Amino acid sequence: MTLEQFSQTPIAPQMQYDYDLAIVGGGIVGLTLACALKNSGLRVALIEAKPYSAAAKKGQAYAVHLLSRQIFQDIGVWEQILPQIATCRRVCLSDAEYHRVVEFQLSDLGTEALVYVAEHKALLLPLQDFLQGCDNVSYLCPAEVIETQYNPDGVKISLSLGTESRTIRVRLLVAADGARSRIRTDAGIKTRGWQYWQSCIVAFVKPEKPHQDTAYERFWPSGPFAILPLPGNRCRIVWTAPHEEAKALVALDDERFLAELQRRYGDQMGQLELEGERFVFSVQLMQSDRYVLPRLALIGDAAHCCHPVGGQGLNMGIRDAAALAQVLQSAHHSGEDIGDLQVLKRYERWRQRENLTILGFTDFLDRIFSNNWLPLVAVRRLGLWLLLKVRPFKIFALKLMTGLGGRPPQLRERF
Ligand SMILES: Cc1cc2nc3c(=O)[nH]c(=O)nc-3n(C[C@H](O)[C@H](O)[C@H](O)COP(=O)(O)OP(=O)(O)OC[C@H]3O[C@@H](n4cnc5c(N)ncnc54)[C@H](O)[C@@H]3O)c2cc1C
Structure with a gap:
């Protein structure tokens, strides 16, 4: 039976669930979802292949947008993150040797930061610490998914935990296992894009x-x-x-x-x-054809990847995690099955189009600026002039870059 046919299949005798959902991938995106589900009443397994201490060693750093800050605040982890990250108060944008520089200032948004910049560990460690206080989350780490078996009423996941192996049963599997997501590939979800x-x-x-x-x-x-x-x-x-x-x-x-x-x-x-x-x-630029199938949802790099210009990738993933948490909590509170395709489609409709806009925006920026063709040089200099002289255009661009243009998840009211 294909995954597609599940929604038409009559419900089989109820599976005994070990957890309501399993999140595969304890990177920043997977952790954000697990933390956002604290107090949700859902039992969560977070499965991460790398040992606890090794996960923080990734030498990456990210621009963290204002909407991501809002999400971390709503979860209750921002106070632990803030002391370890930089608050960026001015952003200067320029085109090669062109003498005009567009300066974004705090007064443009009326906020105390335009963007934050954080090393991987400055985000990961506070999220891992926060998880210690989430009684509803079991952190299975180091643990790797060996096999997944999708049934109409749940997913059976075979895990390897070092020398042991274990099988768990869940209503929903969430893939947060990065750009080369094995969960996505095994489920037959196609992607589009290019290197x-x-x-x-x-x-x-x-x-x-x-x-x-x-x-x-x-x-x-x-x-x-x-x-x-x-x-x-x-x-x-x-x-x-x-x-x-x-x-x-x-x-x-x-x-x-x-x-x-x-x-x-x-x-x-x-x-x-x-x-x-x-x-x-x-x-690479990559967008998954589908973000959901019955009993499966993709978030973060498992669902999409983009050019690093503008520092969007992780921020999109954090928004995916918050949006999915909101959809799942609402469904759970109203007695719906969280693995049902109709529920998961709410998340897909919300996030797939917004992410596509950002992918298009970063691709447009890279293409229009990464060349010396005179008509394009003229267009982008006009764009810079508009940013300098037309304030609503400048504010619109700034909101798009900082994630304030999309539909914000509302996590706080649920805690
Ligand atoms: C050069 C560069 C610069 C960037 N700069 C920025 C920036 O400034 N701002 C920004 O927002 N984004 C930036 N990005 C993008 C950002 O790095 C990614 O979007 C982000 O790291 C994705 O997070 P994730 O949690 O979805 O995936 P990952 O960080 O890849 O995490 C996936 C996790 O899943 C685990 N895993 C994988 N398979 C399994 C399995 N079978 N079982 C169990 N666990 C598994 C892995 O161990 C890993 O911990 C940049 C990217 C690049 C390449």
Whole structure:
């Protein structure tokens, strides 16, 4: 029987459930969903393959949008996150050597931050700690999903927990297992998208002068270049360039790499000093054809991936998690089956289109700025001029970039 046929199948004798739902993937997105379901009355299993301590070692850093802050506040974990992250009060946008720079200020939104910047562990550890106080969540870690068997009334999941194996039965399986989601592939959900012609170089640097809580995004014909402030006067570089150029850049010795870096960003913060290693990531745009099937929902990178310009990817995943939590809690409180396709479709209708808008926006930004074709240069200079001179246009762009343009999840009223 295919997954598609489930909704038409008469209900089989009730399965004995170990949990109401299982979330596969204890990255930031999976953890956000588990934490958001505290006090929901739902019993949750969170399954993560990497050992507890190893999960925080990922050397990534993210722009965290205002709507993500709101979600963490509603969950009750923001107070633990805030001391470890940078509050960005100014964002400067510029186009290669063009002399006009668009500056976004706090007064543009009337908020105390435009965006926040956090290292992976600054988000992951407070979420993991918060989970300790969630009596309804069992953290199965390290544990890996070996097999899934979908039935009309539930999912049977075979797990490997080191030397042991175990089977659990749930009403709903949520895949938060990242871009290469095995759960998505095994369920036969197709994806659309492409690999970009660019790779992304990331590194931590320490500037000579204070970064003054300012983020710079500069668009070069080879790709967008961002330098984001972090606590302790450190910064994160997110630098996209065509594959061969990116490979050649990371292969340079520190001195020559820093010289190239300085050429891209200028000297607003004086000399830069490299901290730790630099890494290259391939960059892709991907959208799953479906976010849900009977008894299955996809969230985060398992459902979509985008170009790093504008720092959208993780924020989209956090919004997925909050939206799904809201849909599941409402369904549970009104006595509906949380694995039913009609319930899950509410989540898909909400998130799939919004995410597609963001994917289109990041793709548009990358394409329009990453080239030197004169008509496009003229169009984007006009865009920068509009951002400088037409305030409603500037506010609209800022809201789109910070996630304030979409439908916000309402978690607080349910706690
Ligand atoms: C260079 C670069 C820069 C970026 N910058 C930003 C930024 O500034 N802002 C932003 O919002 N986003 C950014 N992103 C995107 C962001 O990194 C991702 O969107 C985000 O990490 C996705 O989180 P996730 O929890 O969905 O997936 P992941 O972080 O991939 O987590 C998946 C988890 O599932 C676990 N797992 C996998 N398979 C199994 C299994 N079978 N059983 C159990 N567990 C399993 C893994 O161990 C992992 O912990 C950037 C991405 C790149 C590449």
